[in-house]
Amino acid sequence: MKNKKINGYLLAGIIITAFLLLLTVYGAIHTPYSPTAYTGMKFEAPSAAHLFGTDKLGRDIFSRVLKGMGTTLSVALITVIIGAVVGTAVGAVTGYFGGLVDDTLMRINDALTAFPSILMALLVISLLGPERKSSLILALGIVFIPSFARVTRTAFASLRDVNYITSARLMGAGNGRILLLHLLPNTGRVLLPALTIGFNNAVLAEASMSFLRITPLETSLGYMLSEAQGMLATAPWYALSTGLVIALLVFGVGLIGEGLQQRNKEA
């Protein structure tokens, strides 16, 4: 079947992402050195002992990157799940029912979209208290709701009067059953690419938030990048390796998204 084909984008994206995910899992179980301990000389250039070199406190940057990936990925994942679940629920209800519910919720949605997302996140964080990681996750999650709502609303609205949905209604299926069982599986072709884009935005948003030191996070890629800024002259490999990992992560997931969209076009 044509639409089950794996194209080049998809394959490359899956390989890159799977490699980074494996590294992250490996990092969660074991790192070559403790990511916070002094391990040798400071500002050591990359070598066999220290793949990405060491920083000004003599910490092993490779170990820190492994740890940072774990933090960044988990924050991005939970963020995107919050955004996708709530956003899809809003999009489903507005797209399916239309009318006043649709008008009201989508105008609120527009208002949220019009707000700069970093500002929005700052607002939520300051309301929830900046000391906790959960504030950042929730703040970013809320920021991601409108884009998911918009994408899924279009999908649900375009399918609500399609013949098989009319038939389901005639057979006595309730709205909940139609939304979850009959419509949701058919929104995958827009939802999956949106998830990859959302995930990438979440990685970048987490990186910017901790780069700006808005929340005192443990080692995350963004936090490390802001640390690395101070050592750009003495330990350029710190910024380089951290930045490269972020770029590779976003690139890999972006390729998957592109691949999924290509596959939709072919099908």
Next chain:
Amino acid sequence: MSEDNDLILEVRHVSGGYRPNSLFGRSKAYKEVLHDVDFVVRNGEILGLVGESGTGKSTLAKIILGLMEPEEGEVIHHSPRPQIIFQDPYSSLNPAYTVEWSIEEPLRIYGKYDAAERKRRVREMLERVELPEEVLKAKPDELSGGQRQRVSIAAALIRRPRFLIADEPVSALDVTIQAQILRLLRELREELDLSYLFISHDLNVVYQLCDRVLVMKRGRIVEQGSVEEVFNHPREDYTKRLLAAAE
């Protein structure tokens, strides 16, 4: 048998149309599509509904099925759960699910049968629409147009409705497949004690299949009677033109 027992559907002085929604509730711009449509479907008959496209045939189907409210008049059903088969066999089955799921779904919604009984009924219905058991595990995009239409018929009939609207059910199919589906619809009427409202713009198909026929022009029924009567002795110029165009 009393007169009422003999009826499966009454459509009484129905007028209806579309009122596009504006930002603040319903707008005044009402576009009437149906004007004072009045007819009955008798038990066991196949009633044809013919007319050019855009004349309100599908709007009438929606109103009969309760998917749209009539502006005036009423629709009285003398049987529960009327069903519909659509013209386009590509949008009438949910592409996310297998054939088995789609035929079984109405029974799951009904909720009165256990899994084994549902499976038994699905297989029995599959046999009635003359499909092999292999198609149960197939997704709609692996089936031909005719096979899909058979699956749609099976899903529509699995809860044993007595009345079925067929909205141009064969016009998207090849001629040979058309004949097979028409034969199947005729057989199912006998076996399952069905009545149809058969909507078509193809007068040859209507002539082959239907007992009586309604001729619709711009939302009004301009002529009705037995197929022989209407087709052999049309009274209205409109009907004559439709017949001339079909030859």
